[in-house]
Amino acid sequence: MLVAFSVAPSGANDAEGSVHSAVAAAVRVVRESGLxxxxxxxxxxxxxxxxEVFAVVKAATExxxxxxxxxxxxxxxxxxxxxxxxxxxKVERLEAALREGRDTTP
Incomplete structure (x- = not known):
């Protein structure tokens, strides 16, 4: 399975309104998972x-x-x-369809 997710604290993380440090903590969990x-x-x-995917999502959220x-x-x-x-x-198949012109109306 593929799971796309976005996780962030509610409210601003710093004076500029950015949440990049919190998101970095989540991405670190994902990368260290080995998946x-x-x-x-x-x-x-x-x-x-x-x-295994949802365990990583939970840890990233935490x-x-x-x-x-x-x-x-x-x-x-x-x-x-x-x-x-x-x-x-999925991306490789999409790129192949674009190269082959299969993106036109059937």
Missing amino acids: PNHTDSMFTTIEGEWD AVAAWGPRVSLVLKADIRTGRTGELTG
Whole structure:
């Protein structure tokens, strides 16, 4: 399964209104988990089995909770039994379709 999530403390983290330090703590948890992952400007995506992925999401959320009494968590999951390598596989298939011109109306 793939789980894309965004986690941040509610309210500003610093004088500029940034939450980057709290988010960095969450991303550190994800990277140290050893699961395949990718972070972009909006979400961190993790690939693995249900229990291991959600254990990492929970630990990342707990890391962010150190920055305040309230945490916001947004999740999106792609649950596809028997598939692995989808963190990059989905993007590779998309890029191939674009190269081959398969992005036109059927």
